[in-house]
Amino acid sequence: MKNNPYRLANAILPIYGWRPLYFISIIPVVLAIYIRRKIPEPQGWLEAKKQPKNDKKNEWFAIYKDPKIRTIFLFWIFTSTFLQFGFYGVGTWLPTYLVQELGFDFKKMTGYLVGTYTALIFGKILAGWLADLIGRRAVYAIGGLSTAIFLPFLIMYHTPGNIIILLTIFGFLYGTPYGVNGTYMSESFPTHIRGTAVGGAYNIGRFGAAIAPISIGIISQAQSIGFGLAILGVAYALAGIIPALFIREKMYDPFQNKTSAPTPQGESNTENHSA
Template sequence: WVKEPAIWVENRRLQRAQHRECRTPLFSIFKRELIGNTLTACWWMTSAFVIYYSIWSLFATHLQKDLNFSPAQVAVPIAIANFLAFLASGFWGWTADHIGRRWSMIIPGIITMFVAPLYLLTDNLTLIIAGFVLQGLFGDALYGQNPSYLSERFPTEVRATASAFCYHQGAIFGGLVAPALTYFAINYQLGFGIPMLVGTVVGAISFVLALLVGPETKGKVLVPDLVVA
């Protein structure tokens, strides 16, 4: 049995007691006082998904179709990168508590741009493994701050709705990445590497810009106060 968070319970009590219930939180996040925050959060999450799918969705296809690697050769960089991404997510989470949420994502976001060419512009297996494993520490470890940063950006009345909306609209756009990359790879005879590189770099630039214009929330205390209703 999971209890509701005390802050949310108190917020609901205040809404009822003061007759200021927020009945349509999905519409409330587009009110004047929140719309800027909502849109930059959507921009940030969309960029994050573009990076993720540009790195991962067609990497195995690129190795098999473009470079004719064996299944074992394909599996090695993917397995190692995933493991290191797990460890790196903890490191960047620790960093977020010291230098801020934004810079703990901006720094690996910038590095992501420079790592991508290392494994996408070569057919050398050793360089591909080294580059993709390195990407696991940066481009694949950008997402550990998603829960904290989304939660801290929004007031309690709309926090759950806003976080879910911003995250999943990003996922919708992210889902278009693989078909778009495939279209350019096949119809323009580029192979998969170049479209993946463009998607990763463009996504990372957009990711960094979205964070630069977004708020810093390090040290934010979540409170039950009524802000929207």
């Protein structure tokens, strides 16, 4: 139970047991039905669907064929891999770290994690708002790099008196890239291959999520869990550096059926529609 990585379960299981989790799982189903019926598709996708299709094109071949799209696709694979390595590595090992190395009992640890993950929610909301003010790339890079800096700081300088504050700040930071991830990636690819490119890059990057728990476990045996968590800062740094240097924002407007190359500034011609 102490190694349970699922955040909601960590908060509910010790007090209420497992049955309430099944009732809570109904909420995403209701939200999915609401989104399907009430949220419109982007105009660019609707226009693309209206166009006659004489032959079925292979989206993967289209990604590979275009050098610019292929390059951006590869950059997003690396970025997604490092981001998910860091994010899921923290989610898996932070509860164990609080119990085994900081000495918190399980119920007290759950309270700390609830605060951390609540801050994460607000951090994502703030990231989305800031992205409209200063740009997706800036927010993504700042989120990744600030998490990379703060994670080892948390491990090395925590005390019983400041651990709550440090965990809250950390929760606010480490989910920031996810607050703009979907929008940033979607605007990196043209309409006709957007779903394939975004889904492909992100889910290939799940390799990072898969190996993170094992990797940190191996490191913790040789050093400590805290040292392993600090290493995750390297992954977050790379997740921030790659888009900061190589991935422009707003290269394609999802509300326009536009398949041409992005403008030199990396912005669409109808920026007012970019979400």
